[in-house]
Amino acid sequence: MGIEQIMSATLSPTDRELSSTPSQWLHRCAVLLVCLVWPLIWIGGLVTTYDAGMAVPDWPGTYGYNMFLYPIGTWLSGPFDLFIEHGHRLLASLVGLLTIYTLLVAIRTEPRRWIIGLTAATLVAVIAQGVLGGLRVVLDQRTLAMLHGCLGPAFFALCTTLAVVTSRWWWRVGEGEPGEAAARGRNSVGRNSVGRNSVGRGMVWAVGVLAVLCYLQLLLGAQLRHVQATTSPVGFSHIVTTHVATAGIVALVSVAVGVRLGRCDDLALSRPARGLIGLVALQIGLGLSTWVVNYGFPFGSDRWPWAARYVIQSKGFAESLIVTGHVAIGSLLIACSVMLWLRVLRRFRHGPIESAAGIKRVMI
């Protein structure tokens, strides 16, 4: 199913959609997927941080064993490289199996065909991602490792999409029901609240651009993290400059989106919008820290004693967590912005929460 079809389906509910009820099991599976994929990204990030990608040189087996039959004692008591690489594979396998189960649940319970298609696409994506990870090992190619690292967050975003479109909120909005706050009777209907709760084309664009920028940031970050030894210093500096400049744009857009949607009474929009600001702030802090623990303070070492005395610790535990955390929060930002974009898009299509009262949408 192409993106056009998927988007068309999300914007134009079919009769089948309107006449049936959503599958809560499917939503639970999707949420569980999201909850498993994020740690998977963390562990994958650690694999890269510790250069442990080749700790298990064969694939799909582990040192000749069936992956699932590799002695647990050897795994747990072995070197840290082996521990995280094999652990990454096991968790990835679990995610793969859960995706298969999710597809079965979707086929059995989901009335919307496009969601079944989306679940199938998720399965295809997890298989592709697994094969890519395997090829990275079999071919010993760091470029494939970078590609694997870039597609992981995309898969995470796909799982998030599945979780969003199978949620009750999505269904309720599709049926024109008011949002959470309105449903609880906290929303007053008035001129001000109309402006506050409306979602216009500008907002859809802004959040969409934010999601794209977050992913672009991840690609740029991957270029820095998996930097080729033959990359020129000038080329590297261009990537760094672009990464920093894009971070600034992401911060501005996320603050604008967060402030605007943060005032919205629909918690499904306001919470992730506010959360985005926090995540971006955290991510910028982690990004700066990542630079410092990798390359030291960019300036000030001839001016301030604390900078002059700072010694970078190679592969220190705290340093590894900072670097990997930057990768993981980057993925979370993508997932959050995609989630927000889908919700904003949904709200844009089906009107503000006051639409039930017959008040016109106010464009922003």
Add this chain to the structure above:
Amino acid sequence: MSRSRNAPTSRDAVRCLSLHRSTSACALLLLGGCVLLLSGCGRGPVAFEPNAVFAAQLEQEFDQPLAAAESDVQAILVDLFGTPDAPRLPATIAEDPSLAGLIDPERLVRAAGAVSSDRDGAHVGLYREHCSACHGISGDGRGPAALFQNPYPRDYRAGVFKYKSTPRGAKPTREDLADTIVHGLPGTGMPAFELLVEDEHRDDLEGLLDYVVYLSIRGELERRLLLAAATEFDYASDSGEGSSAELGDRLIRPADHDSAAAAYAEQAEWIAGEIREIATEWATADEQVPTIPPQPDAEERLTRSTPPKSIALGRELFHGQIANCSSCHGVDGAGGGPLADYDDWTKEWTTQLGLDPRDREKLEPFFDAGALPPRPLPARRLTLGGFRGGSSPEEIYLRILHGIDGTPMPAINLVEEESATGLTSTQIWQLVDYVLSLDDRDDVARDDVARDDGARDAVARGEVAAVVFESGAKR
């Protein structure tokens, strides 16, 4: 809620269609961005970069085109030293018993190549894992992240290293290099690889040391061959490979040795002599480590703080005419000295050729060759503490005694009796006391080191290198 109320109007449909197109455009843009960013990643085999900056410098200095020489030199170097993925030692080093222990061929191979690891957690490709992002594949100090480092990462190819226990101009010992790798350099981009001192990683450290020495010998030979090409061979009439120049007029590539066997044998013998000379400097570096005389009042220092009189005398020396440290380091070591000099690696292709390091336009040929923009090298503000060559008294003694290679920091003339021509060891210790007194934290560190029994005994025995290595932990 009725179906009709939510039925899309024609306006909605237009809006939706517009959104679909926008979404598709975004997706295509994103895909294009991915392809653009990931393009160029799958490069072919990694090769050592020629020393194009040095060649450009020689071209300007001797007015001789050296593009063909660069190519000839690379062919010779590949024959002798192999490639980044498959390094080897020249027979001169591998077969000479006096140089046999300099580089272990097995460890060298383990340190080279792509990063990987085995079941036991042992890593291969150590240099690319830990070093190449800053120091570059060739050890040229031009790795991808080099532009953001201040100072720039070391270019091993010149064979000059800053922080070491040997005299100015001499090669560092392996312990000196190990000290820098294990403890890092404060305030710079050089990390501390403290994990490498653990028993299971000790071999990794030795492998990295082997590889750094290998790159340095290779790079220094490259410079000598290029210099010879510029001064002793005739590349002026040579427009490139396969030109009309006679074989004897230029360096002979290994592939051409059949057509000029006698000349090639002579060239090989000359090159072997050059390699032997460079390698011997490395192999004999240990012999040049001086014995540091015990600190005056060493016993007293174990229980009391530094004698104020020693600090006062050190201050006098610091600002006096003989040591004259304040002329660069400023009054009381606070920096701001009048001189804004450059390191030797920069001067080589700027001031030594009569070029102003600030004149970007005239330096353009060197930038094209890969040179990084010159950075002034201000003298250290000693009040900051965290000395890059180590903050222990012994390490500072050595910095004062030997200076810092490649920088304007000069060596002191060590004299037996107090005179106007140099400093006695006692006076150097007084300077050490004064320099350490400029920073409270380092004063504490100094006392810690002094109280360390092992360090004290080692000083008494004159085992300087061991003290430097161990006390680096106090940085």
